[in-house]
Amino acid sequence: xxxxxxxxxxxxxxxxxxxxxxxxxxxxxxxxxxxxxxxxxxxxxxxxxxxxxxxxxxxxxxxxxxxxxxxxxxxxxxxxxxxxxxxxxxxxxxxxxxxxxxxxxxxxxxxxxxxxxxxxxxxxxxxxxxxxxxxxxx
Numbered sequence: 379x380x381x382x383x384x385x386x387x388x389x390x391x392x393x394x395x396x397x398x399x400x401x402x403x404x405x406x407x408x409x410x411x412x413x414x415x416x417x418x419x420x421x422x423x424x425x426x427x428x429x430x431x432x433x434x435x436x437x438x439x440x441x442x443x444x445x446x447x448x449x450x451x452x453x454x455x456x457x458x459x460x461x462x463x464x465x466x467x468x469x470x471x472x473x474x475x476x477x478x479x480x481x482x483x484x485x486x487x488x489x490x491x492x493x494x495x496x497x498x499x500x501x502x503x504x505x506x507x508x509x510x511x512x513x514x515x516x
Contacts (some may be wrong), residue, residue: 380406381407384455384479384509386470389426394477398485398514403448405483405512412451415441416473418462429456471507479509485515 385402387395417440419426419433427433434456445452457473459465474482486496 379403380411380481381482382479383411383413383422383481384416384477385413385476385483386407389440391415395485397516398483399444401514402483403450412453414453414477416455416456418466418469419461420462421458430456433464474507474509479499482507482509482511484513486515
């Protein structure tokens, strides 16, 4: 049913992604799918890397750790954006298309007042991606 599952991750908040990561791994194992962990960074230095290449190494390591822990096929895909906060929605939609994802599993928050004015990142992706989108709360 699913061959390629995209999982957007924010490495700064990796511990809070546990439920979404577990569900994505379970789906990958159930369908013998490949999980592609997608992270976004800027060309400028950040707490996650001085360069995009350093960030990519951390994302690659994260993907391999997840693959070993959950016994699934995994890859990592780094997106470089001048302003990740502004470009996130568009870049994730592009990545889902580029990677040929047929499912996106994404952590999300409980809706709040601002979500009635502006869609959440997951809500935007669910509205614009061709792939199915599974939003995981908690």
